[in-house]
Amino acid sequence: xxxxxxxxxxxxxxxxxxxxxxxxxxxxxxxxxxxxxxxxxxxxxxxxxxxxxxxxxxxxxxxxxxxxxxxxxxxxxxxxxxxxxxxxxxxxxxxxxxxxxxxxxxxxxxxxxxxxxxxxxxxxxxxxxxxxxxxxxxxxxxxxxxxxxxxxxxxxxxxxxxxxxxxxxxxxxxxxxxxxxxxxxxxxxxxxxxxxxxxxxxxxxxxxxxxxxxxxxxxxxxxxxxxxxxxxxxxxxxxxxxxxxxxxxxxxxxxxxxxxxxxxxxxxxxxxxxxxxxxxxxxxxxxxxxxxxxxxxxxxxxxxxxxxxxxxxxxxxxxxxxxxxxxxxxxxxxxxxxxxxxxxxxxxxxxxxxxxxxxxxxxxxxxxxxxxxxxxxxxxxxxxxxxxxxxxxxxxxxxxxxxxxxxxxxxxxxxxxxxxxxxxxxx
Numbered sequence: 471x472x473x474x475x476x477x478x479x480x481x482x483x484x485x486x487x488x489x490x491x492x493x494x495x496x497x498x499x500x501x502x503x504x505x506x507x508x509x510x511x512x513x514x515x516x517x518x519x520x521x522x523x524x525x526x527x528x529x530x531x532x533x534x535x536x537x538x539x540x541x542x543x544x545x546x547x548x549x550x551x552x553x554x555x556x557x558x559x560x561x562x563x564x565x566x567x568x569x570x571x572x573x574x575x576x577x578x579x580x581x582x583x584x585x586x587x588x589x590x591x592x593x594x595x596x597x598x599x600x601x602x603x604x605x606x607x608x609x610x611x612x613x614x615x616x617x618x619x620x621x622x623x624x625x626x627x628x629x630x631x632x633x634x635x636x637x638x639x640x641x642x643x644x645x646x647x648x649x650x651x652x653x654x655x656x657x658x659x660x661x662x663x664x665x666x667x668x669x670x671x672x673x674x675x676x677x678x679x680x681x682x683x684x685x686x687x688x689x690x691x692x693x694x695x696x697x698x699x700x701x702x703x704x705x706x707x708x709x710x711x712x713x714x715x716x717x718x719x720x721x722x723x724x725x726x727x728x729x730x731x732x733x734x735x736x737x738x739x740x741x742x743x744x745x746x747x748x749x750x751x752x753x754x755x756x757x758x759x760x761x762x763x764x765x766x767x768x769x770x771x772x773x774x775x776x777x778x779x780x781x782x783x784x785x786x787x788x789x790x791x792x793x794x795x796x797x798x799x800x801x802x803x804x805x806x807x808x809x810x811x812x813x814x815x816x817x818x819x820x821x822x823x824x825x826x827x828x829x830x831x832x833x834x835x836x837x838x839x840x841x842x843x844x845x846x847x848x849x850x851x852x853x854x855x856x857x858x859x860x861x862x863x864x865x866x867x868x869x870x871x872x873x874x875x876x877x878x879x880x881x882x883x884x885x886x887x888x889x890x891x892x893x894x895x896x897x
Contacts, residue, residue, distance in 0.1 A: 484556040487511050489518055489543060491550045491605050493639060496521065497583040505604055508584060509543075509552060517573065518543065518552075519584060527558055528566045528573055528584070535564035535577045548612040549605050550644075589638040591670035596651060599666055603638040610648035615656055615715065622719040623657035629696035630662055630722055635679060636689045637669040642707050643689040646714040650691070653715045663696060673830055686795075686810040686825045689714075693721045708732055731786055732793075735770045736763035740881050742897055744846050746775065749890035754778060757893065759847055761881070764788060773845035775863075783863045785845040790815040792843050796864040798827070809864045815839060820859050822866040833866040835859075842872070846893050849874055850882050 489509040496506035496519055507520040517528040525543055527536040538560030543552040564577030575582035590602050600607040634650070636643040654662055667679055669688055679685060683692065691705040691714065703721035710727040711717050720726045744757040755777035762770045768789045775783040784795045792813040799806030809826030820841070822833040837859035840852040844863050852858045852872065860870045873888025886892045 486553040487556050487558075489552040489554065492517075493587045493603060493605070493644075495585045495587050497585065499581055504601055507549065507605060517584060519575075519582070526564075526575065526577055526582070527560070528575060530566055530568040530573065533565050533567060534562050535566050535575055536560045537563040537577065547608075549608040586671065587639045588671050589640075590668040591675040592668060594666045594668050596666065599638070599668075602668075603644070606638070606644060606648045609644070610652040613649045613652045615649065615653040615713075619653060619713060619715045619719070620656050623653060623662065623715060624659050626659055626661050626719070626722055628661060628722075630702070631694045631696045632662065632664045632718065633667060633683070633692040633694065634664060634689060635667045635669060635683070635685050635692070637671075637673075639671055640688045642687075646709070647689055650714045650718075653713075661696075673825065681829075684807055684826065686808055691718060693718055731772060733770050733786055733788060734765055736765055738762055739769065742881065742895055744893040745896050746777075746893050747891060751892075754891070756896075757846060759845060761847060771845050771847045773843075773847065775844060783844045785843050785848075785861075787843050787845050787848055792841070792861050794844060794861060794863065796826070811861075811865060813841075813861055813867065820867065824865050828865055831866050835867070835869070837867075837869045841867070846885055847881060849876060849885050850880055 489511045492508055492510040494508040496503050496508065498521070503521060505521075509518040509520070510516070511518070514529065514531050517530075519526040519528065520540060520543070523540045525538050525540050527538060529536070536558060538558050542558045542560070543554050545552045564575060566573050566575045571586045573584040575584065590598065594602070632654075634647060636647050638644070651664070654664060667676070669675070669680065669685070673680065687707040689705070689707065693702045693704060694700060695702060703726050705714055705717045705721070708729070709717045710729045711720065717726070739761045741760040742758075744759070746754040746757060748754045755775055757773055757775040759771060759773040762772070764770045771785070771787045773785045773787075780799070782797045784797075786793045794811050796809045797806050807827040809824060809828050811822055811824035813820055813822045816834070819834060819836040822831070824831040838855070838857060840855040840857075841859040841861055842848045842852055843861040853876065855872060857869060857871050859867050861867045874885060876882040876885040881895065883895045884892060
């Protein structure tokens with residue numbers, strides 16, 4: 471009977487609570503405490519503020535603060551996550567009020583403000599990076615790069631410079647940059663020099679880097695010949711290989727891979743090529759496309775339009791999100807300008823964020839769920855719509871009446887637009 475009771479207790483026990491590192495700035499009585507770590511959890515949403523040997527658990531819904539010893543949270547070695555009991559025991563000690571993304575806490579006779587993190591803008595040393603984001607140092611300390619990638623870095627036989635443009639508020643930067651720095655340090659190759667450049671929380675400073683180096687996303691690693699100062703290629707946001715280090719070695723070797731895209735996708739359902747003709751029926755360019763099954767249902771479309779002048783427009787489109795990357799100036803990243811815009815369905819409208827050659831533009835607009843994008847296949851998705859949110863080749867979108875005729879089928883053989891231009895399926 472005792473064993474049965476233990477089994478039943480195990481079955482009905484509440485699973486542990488999962489916490490994730492979420493960098494914020496913590497001020498205690500007006501002083502910024504850099505070594506304080508913040509983590510978040512859901513159901514209900516709570517914030518843990520770890521400072522010294524104590525943790526404050528902020529419950530904005532109840533407006534309460536629970537004080538507990540730090541050991542109530544079991545941290546992963548690199549401090550990027552932790553687990554705790556579903557209900558952490560400890561005395562209620564204070565109150566919390568949420569104001570936007572800021573939390574104002576009174577606890578233990580102290581005034582504590584937990585505010586959105588302000589990334590350092592401009593050049594920084596590795597020590598400044600570790601001081602700004604201590605968890606990044608823990609990530610680097612506990613990362614063991616594979617011997618093969620260290621050997622590849624050691625084998626670089628010409629001077630190269632890595633300009634690492636990052637933001638300490640950025641999850642992708644946190645994922646890749648500390649590991650890159652550990653691998654470079656382990657390789658100890660004097661041919662490799664690293665420069666760290668931070669981007670502020672508004673993605674506005676340093677302007678000479680963002681605009682001058684055409685930075686659309688972070689992290690960006692610009693790989694240049696240290697002798698000639700010529701850009702060899704760049705890594706943007708996520709790797710085409712398993713690691714950022716592999717991408718850098720490929721760039722130096724002149725074998726950089728095409729990025730497969732960020733969206734998770736299933737089986738390839740269809741692919742082909744459209745020919746684009748302008749209003750005078752002159753050949754304007756071509757569009758290659760693929761359509762994939764989407765694990766959550768529906769499909770994902772990928773399209774690359776290449777025009778006569780070399781301009782390219784790459785689109786990734788799913789039922790609720792679109793990413794359009796507009797490139798002008800050829801295939802070499804140092805000689806081209808790039809604008810990347812991401813669109814997301816949000817309630818009854820769309821939000822858009824565009825960065826690049828056109829500056830930084832944000833948009834929130836009420837609009838129908840139906841949309842069309844530069845990818846021809848998206849017009850088939852809105853075949854019966856009279857109006858749609860129109861995603862342009864560059865910049866943010868607008869609601870517009872659709873003046874389009876097209877052939878039948880999920881992959882129409884032709885699409886004709888109101889201005890007389892058209893696209894025809896070649897294969």
